[in-house]
Amino acid sequence: MTSYMFLILTFLTFFLPNSNFAVAQEGEALFKSKGCAGCHSKGFDTFAPSLKTISKSYRNKRINLINYLRGKTPGIIHRESKTMKSIINNVTKHLSDKELEALINYLLSH
Ligand code: HEC
Numbered sequence: 001m002t003s004y005m006f007l008i009l010t011f012l013t014f015f016l017p018n019s020n021f022a023v024a025q026e027g028e029a030l031f032k033s034k035g036c037a038g039c040h041s042k043g044f045d046t047f048a049p050s051l052k053t054i055s056k057s058y059r060n061k062r063i064n065l066i067n068y069l070r071g072k073t074p075g076i077i078h079r080e081s082k083t084m085k086s087i088i089n090n091v092t093k094h095l096s097d098k099e100l101e102a103l104i105n106y107l108l109s110h
Helices: 002-033 051-058 062-069 083-090 097-107
Strands: none
Touching (some): 002 097, 051 062, 051 097, 062 097
């Protein structure tokens, strides 16, 4: 019994924080490697909304962001996606569930 407790505590103390960190890191890496950073700045809205605006608009609406990046529903900020249409079709639609989750965690962390 005590050894089970020890294992569980070890898991919670070491493994979980590291894996969350890894997921956040992976999201940022994807944001850069998939070219999103070329148009989306962290804090300034340009022709593309900033991460701050995206984060504010999609807070508590995670499912909407998943559906948007999977090409199932229009955006909340701009209902018509002109630029994003091809990015969704060529890039975000093809991410694995895990990659999309990491990317969304990163987007919503601003
Ligand atoms: C070529 C420039 C460009 C790139 C690259 C780009 N975006 Fe965008 N993004 C835009 C523009 C412009 C908009 C505003 C909607 C539109 O016109 O498509 C937008 C809108 C968005 C929105 C808000 C949708 C809404 O209106 O509610 C999200 C989320 C988003 N982009 C995520 C991403 C992600 C994730 C990537 C990387 C895979 C990415 N974008 C790459 C230009 C870009």
